Amino acid sequence: MSDLKQVTHIDNVRLGDDGTSVIIIDQTLLPGRTEYLTLRTPEELYQAIFELKVRGAPAIGICAGFGIYVLARGIKTEDYDEFYRQFREYQQYLDSARPTAVNLSWALNRMEQVVLKNREQGVRKILKLLEQECLAIQKEDQQMCRSISEYGLSLLKDGDGILTHCNAGPLATSRYGTALGPLLLGKEQGMEFHVFADETRPLLQGARLTSYELQRAGLDVTLICDNMASLVMKNGWIQACLVGCDRVAANGDTANKIGTSGVAVLASFYKIPFYVLGPSSTIDLSCKTGADIKIELRSPDEIKKKFYEKPVAPEEVKCYNPAFDVTDHTLITAIITERGICRPPYTESLVQPCLNSGESITCFG
Numbered sequence: 001m002s003d004l005k006q007v008t009h010i011d012n013v014r015l016g017d018d019g020t021s022v023i024i025i026d027q028t029l030l031p032g033r034t035e036y037l038t039l040r041t042p043e044e045l046y047q048a049i050f051e052l053k054v055r056g057a058p059a060i061g062i063c064a065g066f067g068i069y070v071l072a073r074g075i076k077t078e079d080y081d082e083f084y085r086q087f088r089e090y091q092q093y094l095d096s097a098r099p100t101a102v103n104l105s106w107a108l109n110r111m112e113q114v115v116l117k118n119r120e121q122g123v124r125k126i127l128k129l130l131e132q133e134c135l136a137i138q139k140e141d142q143q144m145c146r147s148i149s150e151y152g153l154s155l156l157k158d159g160d161g162i163l164t165h166c167n168a169g170p171l172a173t174s175r176y177g178t179a180l181g182p183l184l185l186g187k188e189q190g191m192e193f194h195v196f197a198d199e200t201r202p203l204l205q206g207a208r209l210t211s212y213e214l215q216r217a218g219l220d221v222t223l224i225c226d227n228m229a230s231l232v233m234k235n236g237w238i239q240a241c242l243v244g245c246d247r248v249a250a251n252g253d254t255a256n257k258i259g260t261s262g263v264a265v266l267a268s269f270y271k272i273p274f275y276v277l278g279p280s281s282t283i284d285l286s287c288k289t290g291a292d293i294k295i296e297l298r299s300p301d302e303i304k305k306k307f308y309e310k311p312v313a314p315e316e317v318k319c320y321n322p323a324f325d326v327t328d329h330t331l332i333t334a335i336i337t338e339r340g341i342c343r344p345p346y347t348e349s350l351v352q353p354c355l356n357s358g359e360s361i362t363c364f365g
């Protein structure tokens, strides 16, 4: 396998062979160590998501789908009502691990629908159908990433300078990723890009994961601190910004890793196209605007201590640590889904990718 394939064809989340566990790459140890974790219990699954051992909106959804299947297999009853009661408990518990990425509740709801629609089939058959559904969620994500990558690549030129924030590559999804997908696909086709990866404080997904993935795949990647984005744009080194998304509201307001909205503001000032890439499962039409999106708040220690040999701030200082921010739709040039490229007005163009017809759109708005 070429280095590129080792990155684009990695199974960072998978169902254990006997169906009793979920196996993930522990992303908190990268890039230094590649270690796999075997998750079997509700607590192990919850902690893996909460502590970002598995992270990135689509990967969280895939893990949750596998996870609820593993837990459902462990429910020791043939009685449907009792089975569903315990299933719901596990569902709610896993769903509470992280609030912002809609893919978590989306995947769990999809699994719940299998249970609800097949009541008459009995518990054994339901378990079989749950297994098929969680494997389908992963398979569909692979296809969606590929398609997003193709649409995204159509917006880029050979030699472009690209800025990306956080990590929306294969580790955050399956196969190509979303925001990094066009770059990996372009590389496969012989194109060259000059990528600037924001380190992405405080959890450093850009430094630890994006630069790792792109470098392994043989792309030209330069790591910068978040506060250097403005300078590289001013220098004329960036022709497009590509970012992922955790929840897209009906009007196009987009929640993504903290710092994304700052990049979008800068891109608008320097007249650089700002593209959001994500599967249609990340669009949440029940959120009218970004104000409806719940933002995850995390521990101050991530700012003050984590990744440092000694604390870098006074022990008692107050910290505000939102894990995501919302980029205003007016700053987004286009939202690229597996079904096509959505352009403003998003209240109209985002509706079509969410329709369940399966056919491709090319350009909306």
Ligand code: MRU
Residues within 6 Å of the ligand: 052, 055, 056, 057, 058, 101, 165, 166, 167, 168, 169, 172, 173, 177, 178, 179, 205, 243, 244, 245, 246, 256, 257, 258, 323
């Ligand atoms: O907190 P994280 O690392 O899970 O946040 C990840 C992001 O914000 C990604 O950009 C987003 O989930 C898209 S991943 C394809």
